[in-house]
Amino acid sequence: MNKDAPMSSVQESVGGNxxxxxxxxxxxxxxxxxxxQRPAPYFGSHVLLRIDDAQxxxxxxxxxxxxxxxxxxxxxxxxxxxxxxxxxxxxEALGVPQESLQSFPEAFREGMAARARHLGDEGxxxxxxxxxxxxxxxxxxxxxxxxxxxxxxxxxxxTAREQYEGFSGVSVxxxxxxxxxxxxxxxxxxxxxxxxxxxxxxxxDPLPGQGQPIKAGEFILGYPGEAGVPLPMPQPDVxxxxxxxxxxxxxxxxxxAFNRFLRANGTTEEERELLAAKxxxxxxxxxxxxxxxxxxxxxxxxDPQRNNDFxxxxxxxxRQAPFGCHIRRMNPRDTKLTRLTDVNLHRVxxxxxxxxxxxxxNAVSEADxxxxxxxxxxxxxxxxxxxxxxxxxxxxxxxxxxxxxxxRDPIIGLQEEGAVFTIPKDPVRRRAHGIQTFNVxxxxxxxxxxxxxxxxxxxxxxx
Amino acid sequence: xxxxTLGTTAPAQGQSAEEKVRQLRELFADAPxxxxxxxENTLREIRSQVAEAPPPPIESAGRVGARLGKVxxxxxxxxxxxxxxxxxxTFLQLLGGNLNxxxxxxxxxxxxxxxxxxxxxMLFATSFDGDWDAYIDDFVAQIPDYLDLIDSAWEGWPGxxxxxxxxxxxKHQITAEGWYVAHPDLTVAEIHRLKKIGKAVDxxxxxxx
Numbered sequence: 024m025n026k027d028a029p030m031s032s033v034q035e036s037v038g039g040n041x042x043x044x045x046x047x048x049x050x051x052x053x054x055x056x057x058x059x060q061r062p063a064p065y066f067g068s069h070v071l072l073r074i075d076d077a078q079x080x081x082x083x084x085x086x087x088x089x090x091x092x093x094x095x096x097x098x099x100x101x102x103x104x105x106x107x108x109x110x111x112x113x114x115e116a117l118g119v120p121q122e123s124l125q126s127f128p129e130a131f132r133e134g135m136a137a138r139a140r141h142l143g144d145e146g147x148x149x150x151x152x153x154x155x156x157x158x159x160x161x162x163x164x165x166x167x168x169x170x171x172x173x174x175x176x177x178x179x180x181x182t183a184r185e186q187y188e189g190f191s192g193v194s195v196x197x198x199x200x201x202x203x204x205x206x207x208x209x210x211x212x213x214x215x216x217x218x219x220x221x222x223x224x225x226x227x228d229p230l231p232g233q234g235q236p237i238k239a240g241e242f243i244l245g246y247p248g249e250a251g252v253p254l255p256m257p258q259p260d261v262x263x264x265x266x267x268x269x270x271x272x273x274x275x276x277x278x279x280a281f282n283r284f285l286r287a288n289g290t291t292e293e294e295r296e297l298l299a300a301k302x303x304x305x306x307x308x309x310x311x312x313x314x315x316x317x318x319x320x321x322x323x324x325x326d327p328q329r330n331n332d333f334x335x336x337x338x339x340x341x342r343q344a345p346f347g348c349h350i351r352r353m354n355p356r357d358t359k360l361t362r363l364t365d366v367n368l369h370r371v372x373x374x375x376x377x378x379x380x381x382x383x384x385n386a387v388s389e390a391d392x393x394x395x396x397x398x399x400x401x402x403x404x405x406x407x408x409x410x411x412x413x414x415x416x417x418x419x420x421x422x423x424x425x426x427x428x429x430x431r432d433p434i435i436g437l438q439e440e441g442a443v444f445t446i447p448k449d450p451v452r453r454r455a456h457g458i459q460t461f462n463v464x465x466x467x468x469x470x471x472x473x474x475x476x477x478x479x480x481x482x483x484x485x486x
Numbered sequence: 487x488x489x490x491t492l493g494t495t496a497p498a499q500g501q502s503a504e505e506k507v508r509q510l511r512e513l514f515a516d517a518p519x520x521x522x523x524x525x526e527n528t529l530r531e532i533r534s535q536v537a538e539a540p541p542p543p544i545e546s547a548g549r550v551g552a553r554l555g556k557v558x559x560x561x562x563x564x565x566x567x568x569x570x571x572x573x574x575x576t577f578l579q580l581l582g583g584n585l586n587x588x589x590x591x592x593x594x595x596x597x598x599x600x601x602x603x604x605x606x607x608m609l610f611a612t613s614f615d616g617d618w619d620a621y622i623d624d625f626v627a628q629i630p631d632y633l634d635l636i637d638s639a640w641e642g643w644p645g646x647x648x649x650x651x652x653x654x655x656x657k658h659q660i661t662a663e664g665w666y667v668a669h670p671d672l673t674v675a676e677i678h679r680l681k682k683i684g685k686a687v688d689x690x691x692x693x694x695x
Binding site: 250255368423 | 556590591592593615616617620621623624625626627628629647649673674675676678679
């Protein structure tokens with residue numbers, strides 16, 4: 024394998040110029056995944072563990088921590104890297120002192136299952152319907168291995184496995200390989216993960232369209248946020264500083280239902296692809312409707328210097344990108360919203376991963392809905408719980424913020440019976456009927472992603 | 487003195503309609519004649535509504551406050567600083583008492599400023615869309631000075647940028663126990679939208695008539 028290939032794949036996804044200014048962040052402390060984008064192509068695994076014995080759990084962390092990469096030189100990924108998160112139940116299981124536990128945000132302490140009301144996780148998404156591993160405060164540690172090749176993924180996983188095998192006090196609850204999709208398309212057949220918030224001081228200039236760099240403290244604890252002061256940080260300082268929070272949500276994609284919906288609302292291949300683009304705001308190639316309103320442009324979709332370089336100033340009525348489309352909800356940019364909003368406060372780093380067989384455009388049966396195939400959404404920010412709960416309540420499972428009443432996000436929204444999706448059009452808007460829940464939540468948890476020093480501190484508790 | 491409690495005479499959960507009505511009658515034995523007569527006249531209707539068609543009950547607006555459908559209420563009673571009432575009254579009068587900057591917020595149905603007890607206390611009440619604190623950070627980021635301009639009249643107000651600001655509001659907020667909204671399914675944005683549609687329909691019908 025070309026020794027330069029891995030560097031260029033991550034560097035490519037970075038795309039932008041390495042900043043001439045020295046980054047202001049403690050890159051040696053921050054975990055690599057916070058700043059390092061998904062490589063292209065990407066391979067990896069998620070491993071969820073339960074700690075059954077505090078001492079064993081700490082010993083496991085002591086052995087694992089030296090293998091966790093920092094964000095120093097984060098744009099040069101020669102090897103695979105590991106990300107480690109710990110849930111509140113996990114911190115308890117490790118024996119973190121009560122005073123310290125109490126300093127964590129309430130939503131994190133409750134755990135994602137207990138926050139179902141705030142997340143709108145009801146009906147099919149209700150935690151009582153989640154997969155066995157989730158929702159019972161048993162998910163303590165989450166490890167994700169990212170790499171740009173199958174070979175490296177295997178090696179990284181073997182490294183992680185060496186650390187927890189032979190530890191009777193640490194059990195594997197679930198393991199899932201992901202990635203290796205042709206063209207890195209997601210479970211609905213789209214190129215995804217394009218837009219990311221630019222972080223001040225990370226060492227890379229923003230890609231065109233990402234907007235002005237946002238204060239690092241919105242994404243990493245211990246630094247000033249947009250209001251000029253650091254966000255509330257868990258104590259003690261060594262535990263909280265340079266850490267961040269992660270919202271982890273596993274979705275099962277109902278490919279059959281999605282394809283049936285496209286076919287019911289479009290008679291030709293062209294009509295269906297346009298409808299598919301209207302749902303997301305991008306064609307499957309990743310080309311944004313705002314720049315390619317009528318016909319797909321795969322070259323545009325593949326170019327990180329161009330595929331995110333737009334705003335909605337020329338589309339005040341949603342004729343290009345419908346107001347309710349997925350990307351316009353997740354990042355409204357300069358859309359005039361119905362209520363006073365600071366969009367920069369609601370951005371989040373996304374490290375999503377697709378799992379299962381590739382999207383199949385001919386899958387139309389209900390059995391196809393059950394094939395284990397879908398997405399893990401990982402949302403990272405210094406206030407991830409508050410942001411995800413806000414997004415779910417205000418921008419995903421409602422349409423009031425953008426003037427479309429009760430309509431919900433077509434990709435991750437929990438749809439009610441008889442839901443519609445409005446496509447603004449001249450002379451008259453079109454409403455596609457029969458939109459269903461295409462991504463069903465199968466489990467999730469809130470994690471704390473400690474700095475490297477914090478991981479060492481946790482491993483040495485009680486010593 | 488503001489109180490936060492549900493009354494100790496609130497009906498217990500799980501009481502039947504009949505039991506609730508009987509409890510009401512028992513309490514009205516101590517009511518003034520005017521009240522007793524009124525209950526006699528309305529008893530049949532009340533009983534029938536409670537038994538057959540009880541309205542959707544009010545819910546919580548989040549940490550505090552009541553909510554019906556999409557519309558929530560916030561009611562606070564705060565002590566005023568000396569001179570605070572005068573400053574705030576003068577500011578309100580500049581705008582004829584109508585703080586229509588509320589349009590910019592986009593989720594406020596109404597706001598009420600009432601001075602009490604010889605300008606030593608104030609009632610502030612508003613009805614708005616959604617949960618209590620979903621957008622507070624956005625307000626702090628976008629309109630901090632307008633909030634402080636008003637709230638600086640309040641004794642003990644730490645400033646909207648202070649992390650204790652939310653706690654101050656909660657401390658002085660009293661959750662309403664009765665909350666009626668004519669259109670609980672209509673947010674401010676929805677009202678705008680429906681007005682536009684209504685106007686367009688009228689124009690269209692004019693054309694085809």
